[in-house]
Amino acid sequence: MARAVSSRAKVGYTVAAWIVALLIFFPILYTIITSLKSEQEAIAGFDLIPSFTLESFRAVQTQNDYWKPFTNSVILSIGSTLLALVVAIPAAWAMAFSPTKRTKDILMWMLSTKMMPAVAVLVPIYLIFLRTGLMDTRIGLTVMLMLINLPIVVWMLYTYFREIPGEILEAARMDGATLRDEIIHVLTPMAIPGIASTLLLNVILAWNEAFWTIQLTTTNAAPLSAFIASFSSPQGLFWAKLSAASVLAIAPILILGWFSQKQLVRGLTFGAVK
């Protein structure tokens, strides 16, 4: 829009937008501030200036063995996403480049599996995990997270792959490229951005998953989402420590998330809004 806007209007919009943005961000900001306070400061009433102590961060790491759930979160989110990609890339590739009459139906059916409420299969999954010894294991939870995100992964990859123009393939073939050349030199470079976007969004979704992680873990395989949920009762009284644990749990994904705004829209609307 190349409309001229008076600078007075711009100041007004800017002030309003910043007030809204800071109000929305405030709970996160205040948690970061509280994490830098001592426990006494944290409950001493409203104060935006902390004493910048790192004692709560140290306490979370020593007393609560923070690194174990952190490691689990990293392994589970990345592992489940990679596993999903291994299954989904060939499928999305085939549907994008060799579509059949049923491709659309298959995609819609895959999407429909995402509509199944998790709680509807809580009972069988819980019992299967109990009886097969998968309960509280990383491998069991990795497979679970892979399955629940697989439809989104296939869909995202499909929408990206479909944008790779077919003419480029034809041109490569005219130049005498073999199938192997096609895949390595033409398709792969064009597909990598889409795969990277898909990876990013699904790591975020898996990191923040908080139904199955709470249901299917106790201590060994518990990622940060289950670890933090266990803070709700006894240790909830330690404000600064709770804040430090929260900051550590959300910081990595918050930063990843800032880079994935576009993919977020596309991935979560199944390509319906771009």
Add this chain to the structure above:
Amino acid sequence: MATRQTASLARLMRAPAIILLLIWMIVPLGMTLYYSFLNYNLLNPAGTSWAGWFNYRYFYTDPAFFDAIRNTLVLVLGVLVITVVGGIAIALLIDKPIWGQGIVRILIISPFFVMPPVAALIWKNMIMHPSYGVFADIAKFFGAQPVDWFAQFPLTSIIIIVAWQWLPFATLILLTALQSLDGEQMEAAEMDGAGALSRFIHLTLPHMARAITVVILIQTIFLLGIYAEILVTTNGGPGNASTNLTYLIYRAARLNFDIGGAAAGGIIAVILANLVAIFLMRAVGKNLD
């Protein structure tokens, strides 16, 4: 070059994903359906017997079930109204020329990346706590009695938390739709003397209609399954005041060990979700061609 060879290769490439999802969809759901007709309690597995429709009838006569259905609907509708109306307003605002738009966007999108248990704990302890929360500090500053949010307004408190988590999503999607709006058309309408409100109603809103539909439908799927926020704040209470269907089923399965009852509840949840899904599939399906 759709030779027979590439066609069979394509089939081979599709197969693993399809088979996995097929198993994932059929096996657990089939088991849930089977369990829903059993008297089966994990505390007394030897006493397992065929129950017929008992589990469903039990749900139907249990007042907690209707509380849960009502709470589920209030939760979903409450969050939808806040996020859609708020999302439109905020998207319109940050689509204007402003300084620092990139940072404003980052600040607004952030809550979406906060995992549900953390979001709930932040609000429970930092913001809404009756003694140490920011709301209590504000109340004290004005000499008012602080509100004990989770005791007095349990469902409203959860709606506030969940709306805070989903407002960024709605805003981001509506903003994306807004940015594809034809600027020239807007200008033409302005030249013809159309006021800001009339431009919004006749141009902007119709343009965003599909994005709004998508926001409503996708959020509904996730909102029907709200769980962690309830677990760490109210535990569904006081009484059943903040128990939704997901939480009710969780309680039956994990706290009462009532496998049959929980399974019947699960089947009811599937039926509810499918009603929503039918509409979503139509909206998304149109975009495929």
